[in-house]
Amino acid sequence: MSALVGIAWRSAWNRRFTLALTLLSIALSTFLLLGVERIRTELRQNFSSSVSGTDLIVGARTGSTQLLLYSVFRIGAATNNVSWKSVQALAAHKGVDWVVPLSLGDSHRGFAVLATTPEYFEHFRYGNRQPLVLREGKPFSELFDAVVGAEVADQLGYHVGRKITLAHGSGELNLAEHADKPFTVVGVLARTGTPVDRTVHIGLNAMEAIHLDWIGGAPMPGVKIPAEQVRKFDLTPKNVTAALVGLKNRAAVFSVQRWVSTYPDEPLMAVLPGVALDELWRVVGVGENALMLMSALVALVSLAGLVSVVLAGLNERRRELAVLRAVGASLRHVLALLALEGAIVTLLGVLLGVLMAVLGIALLSPWLQSQFGLALHLSQPTLNEWALLAALLLSGWLASLLPGIRAYRLSLADGLSPRI
Template identity: 50%
Template sequence: MNPTLMLAWKSVNNRRLTAFLTILTVAVSLVLLLGVERIRTQAKASFANTISGTDLIVGGRSGQVNLLLYSVFRIGNATNNIDWKSYQEFSQHRAVDWTIPLSLGDSHKGFRVLGTNQSYFEHYRYGNKQPLKLTQGKPFTGLFETVIGADVAKKLGYHIGSEIIIAHGISDVGFSRHDNLPFTVVGIFAPTGTPVDKTVHVSLEAIEAIHVGWESGARMGQTPSADHLVNAEFQPNQITAMMVGLKSKIQTFALQRQINTYTKEPLSAILPGVALHELWGMMSVAEQALMVVSGFVVVAGLLGMLSSLLTSLQERRREMAILRAMGARPRHIFSLLILEASVLTFIGILTGTALLYGLLALAGPFVTQNYGIQLPLVMLSDYELGLIVAVQLAGTVIGIFPALRAYRQSLSDGMTIRV
């Protein structure tokens, strides 16, 4: 082993407590840096995979971000609805494999209500084309049955058999509730980390049934009872949007152009992947803020190491003087302190990396279960390796400051220090 490196190791080993605290500071800083980067990357991937396997989303004429927000994220309202005849026409198009109709406009205690059909359970995909799964119960089949998302069940304490009252519009107030038509919970979706978790799902027919006797959002006299409505047949006049899966990806742009130029009513067809990336770009400020915060944490950790080295240097002036008296040249003293800083940083990086993977193994299932963000135990990416190299170089550079100070200390100054 190189004599200078051996001396640096023994010097670090001789100051175990100080070295341990320095290593811990670097390790915690690295865990935060890589942890934030891993969560940022996976959150972005999860965001981009909020919906997958869907080739087009069709709604009333509007911007693609607005259409994406209300159809996928249940945020905002549609500028216009789609006529049911238009939906049927495109659902039977020769290029279309499947469609999922979406009807929005009602709510339950702050959660959006979505009207749809069995195609939602069969064809809706998220993440890496993962299908929706039920942790309890079954899909709705009756008129006044509902399947709720994981967050709805958790926050409101609902279970199979619970009854809920849907309100007209976004504001859940007394005069807007369909209080004579309760829905029974028959299924609960597994957590997905998507807006599905915060949605109450009912049938399209149910959306029509609860609005019998309502006009322009107002109750017009006595509304029919549930027993009376169960025996009636309902078909929607309009829906909010629809998701489309095609038989061949090659036909995507041709169908999109056909929908955008549809003459019977103004419609917009968007590519969900393109719209998702545009929306994420609008939120890039938050992403950059996370990286800046984690970067400052690393800087604080390295400054803590610098403070520790400078403090210990004052106590080691006699040690440096003895080394000089034994023949060590100033460059040896300089190299010794540089190596110490490098060794401490390197051990801190190893400790921090091991700690990171330990936390991922322990917290990964919890994060996936509650937030839908996958935190797989995969190898470090090139970008993460680049961050580690940058931390190692920064730690080495930090060692230059105490090394220069030791380099300039004279032999006589060191030998005459009072202790």
């Protein structure tokens, strides 16, 4: 066996330039397969980790997916609001540890505006219960302070001290701006890869302040309250869009959920974020299937290329194989030699592809995080990635058997006869 390995290695070394191209092809295929699989895995993980550490999301009675969409992903609008009295009653429940109210409806140059309390920065978690971190500045404390997400700051070039104005309603067309009540950016959040990056955060009292002289979604005719005078008014919110809830004991989640659903003063509902995220992923997970199909096509093309290269190289080796048989090598030895050679090339190509994937993730992860909000992490291979590597090794080895079978069918004289 050792002699066969030595022969296979020397034969491969004599054709090192041709085999180097084959090895590079396998390495690139491995890199693409692992890259697409890791992106697919991280996309789902980022989606699933848009909110964590929150036990319940409470809002007006609607569908669980719709409640999740507008409260976490800032997509769509609530069918109804939750009264402030109900929020206070929820916070006073014996099983509730904390409540973070959320109020939506305004925007800034296409980015959602979220009004909340300072406790949002303390209790909100994403990913593996990671807290929000400010890359510069501080949380809002004054009435007209704003904290912007990383994508808002990067796209619009905002920094601490920048003056901004908000607009009524969503969308990029700011037709109804609150221009008389500008905000000051006091903080910029570090990138999270979640909808937080695309959000402008203000205080609940600030949301009330900018709408004091508005009614029915439009300014009151002939009424204008300057920014300097809004503090004279009661800025306690009348209602909010939704609320994030943390419990003292997670075992009480279903009892609190039932209490919310049977709340007598108004129709409310509470959803478990993890369950709602899974439901939503089944709706929007078509992209995951597309990436899986892309992975399969990449594997198919790479293996077809490997077979083509190996079969094309067989014609150059007809004389070599014939000489081996002339000096006593059996057809079984020739087949084993070619199979061993293909296995070595495939193994080296896969190892090189894994190394390229590791380096690619390490080098490109900061750029992908800053540009697209996609966080790629170096971690142990998943079961799917192990399965892909095993399939590549097995397929490469099987592909190397094809030239062996063809060599089996070539006669001894065919390889030793001079070509005219």
